[in-house]
Amino acid sequence: MSEPLRTPLPDVPPEARARVAMLADVPAGELLIHELYLSVQGESTFAGLPCAFVRLAVCDSRCVWCDTPHAFARGTRMTRAAVRAAALALACPLVEITGGEPLLQPDVFPLMTELCDAGRTVLLETSGARDISAVDPRVHVIMDLKCPDSGEEYRNRWANLGALKPTDEIKFVIASRRDWDWAAATIRAHKLDERFACLVSCVFDRVKPVELVGWLLESALWRVRTQLQMHKYIWEPTTRGV
Ligand code: SF4
Numbered sequence: 001m002s003e004p005l006r007t008p009l010p011d012v013p014p015e016a017r018a019r020v021a022m023l024a025d026v027p028a029g030e031l032l033i034h035e036l037y038l039s040v041q042g043e044s045t046f047a048g049l050p051c052a053f054v055r056l057a058v059c060d061s062r063c064v065w066c067d068t069p070h071a072f073a074r075g076t077r078m079t080r081a082a083v084r085a086a087a088l089a090l091a092c093p094l095v096e097i098t099g100g101e102p103l104l105q106p107d108v109f110p111l112m113t114e115l116c117d118a119g120r121t122v123l124l125e126t127s128g129a130r131d132i133s134a135v136d137p138r139v140h141v142i143m144d145l146k147c148p149d150s151g152e153e154y155r156n157r158w159a160n161l162g163a164l165k166p167t168d169e170i171k172f173v174i175a176s177r178r179d180w181d182w183a184a185a186t187i188r189a190h191k192l193d194e195r196f197a198c199l200v201s202c203v204f205d206r207v208k209p210v211e212l213v214g215w216l217l218e219s220a221l222w223r224v225r226t227q228l229q230m231h232k233y234i235w236e237p238t239t240r241g242v
Pocket residue numbers: 059060061062063065066067068069099100101127
């Protein structure tokens with residue numbers, strides 16, 4: 001019997017190669033899934049709505065404050081058809097594809113298209129380090145721009161700004177005043193608040209929401225939206241799969 005067709009490993013910088021090595025075992029037509037579950041959308045302009053989450057395993061980044069490190073090295077291989085069926089079986093009109101970093105796995109692109117074809121509103125949460133240009137235009141992209149104190153600012157793929165649609169969203173996670181100053185300067189330099197929905201949130205135990213709101217008001221960036229990671233207030237902050 002012939003070997004199943006292997007998916008080529010994603011192109012990542014040398015320091016990230018070991019982080020994506022698990023994907024070498026995933027054949028074309030399959031995905032490495034960390035978890036699939038129903039919850040409420042905690043962030044973005046869709047916050048508060050019921051949402052089916054499809055969390056893909058593995059990430060090539062290592063943000064120092066990452067709250068999903070459990071997705072780095074644990075996942076179950078599933079065919080794309082099985083992932084699609086499981087996501088649709090949750091019977092929720094809103095589906096979020098998240099990770100880890102979902103765009104590391106090539107089958108996620110047709111999966112998102114198939115979910116759109118099935119009538120779902122599809123959100124994609126991505127780190128901003130991967131090329132988003134091949135994402136189905138019906139998908140709402142929620143893209144991070146990594147601030148300096150994440151440790152991953154150097155991975156920001158600035159060309160993605162040219163591929164985002166006016167209906168897409170850019171998220172800044174703020175871990176310090178330095179991060180806020182960087183985010184505000186980046187928003188102004190690229191007029192991001194005139195082009196996309198811009199969201200700022202704070203790292204849960206590093207910046208207090210009242211501090212972030214103070215910085216926002218002082219900046220007069222009137223179109224920028226503060227958000228809290230809602231699920232950290234609904235459930236215990238360390239609860240997973242919610
Ligand atoms: S990109 Fe997302 S999943 Fe990856 S390390 Fe950063 S926060 Fe965690």
